[in-house]
Amino acid sequence: MGDPVSRAFGKFTYGVYVVGAAHGGRVNALTCAWVMRVSHRPPLAAVAVGKTRFSHDLIARAEAFSVNVLAEGQVELARRFGLVSGRDIDKFADVPYRTAVTGAPILKGVAAWLDCRLVGSFPAGDHTIFVGEVVEAWAGDKAPLRYDPRDYWG
Numbered sequence: 395m396g397d398p399v400s401r402a403f404g405k406f407t408y409g410v411y412v413v414g415a416a417h418g419g420r421v422n423a424l425t426c427a428w429v430m431r432v433s434h435r436p437p438l439a440a441v442a443v444g445k446t447r448f449s450h451d452l453i454a455r456a457e458a459f460s461v462n463v464l465a466e467g468q469v470e471l472a473r474r475f476g477l478v479s480g481r482d483i484d485k486f487a488d489v490p491y492r493t494a495v496t497g498a499p500i501l502k503g504v505a506a507w508l509d510c511r512l513v514g515s516f517p518a519g520d521h522t523i524f525v526g527e528v529v530e531a532w533a534g535d536k537a538p539l540r541y542d543p544r545d546y547w548g
Contacts (some may be wrong), residue, residue, distance in 0.1 A: 408541040410464045412443050412475045414499040415449055417456035421486055421499050424449045425476030428521075428542045429461055437528040441506055442521040448480040453524050457512040458496035465505040465536035469545050476546065495530050506533035 414423030428442035439461055443450045453459045466474055472506070475485055490502040494509035509520025517523075 401490060404543075407485055408470045410466060410468075410500060410539040411441075411445065412462040412504075413449065413450040413453075414460045414462065415456040415458060416493070416497045416499060417452050420537075421466075422452055422480035423462070423475050423485060423499055423501075425472045432525060437531075438513065438525055439528060440511055440523050440525045442518060442523050444521050444526075444539070446520075453512065453544070456497065456514065458498050459510050459512065459524060459526055460494055460496070460498035461508040461510065461536060462499075462501045462504045463506040463533075464539040465503065465534075466539050468504070468539050471501070472539065473546060475504045492517075494547050504534075505536040505538045507531065 408427035411426045412423045413426045413429065414421065424447055426441055426443065430440055432438045432440045441457045441459065441461065443453060450494060468529065478485065486499065491499045494500050495510050496511055498509055500509065506526050509530040511529050513527050514525040516521050
């Protein structure tokens with residue numbers, strides 16, 4: 395992170411999210427930090443997903459995705475969904491979850507979650523920005539996990 399642009403982006407703050415989708419009998423999710431609300435009415439959320447990620451095509455085909463807001467203390471869960479590919483392993487083995495209205499996976503024990511129906515997607519460099527309308531949501535009392543790159547790239 396030596397160049398000025400990387401150093402400036404390094405000062406941005408993010409939460410830690412597990413974004414999931416299910417299609418064709420496959421369920422997968424990946425850890426994301428680039429997630430945001432984009433509209434009040436209707437309630438819309440956007441996620442940026444790398445085009446080479448296995449979950450990228452699942453989201454596009456499912457036309458739906460979940461956003462699981464990880465809670466403080468869930469760094470290991472973030473690593474599980476972020477440091478290996480769903481092409482190679484079942485990331486959900488031994489991880490408690492349920493299926494949302496759209497079919498997307500909702501993790502147990504998170505701070506909050508959204509279930510979104512895809513309403514648009516936009517190319518953004520090496521990522522795609524997926525925009526979804528929130529069809530169901532829940533929030534508990536747990537504090538959200540904040541992204542610290544040292545937890546992953548240490």
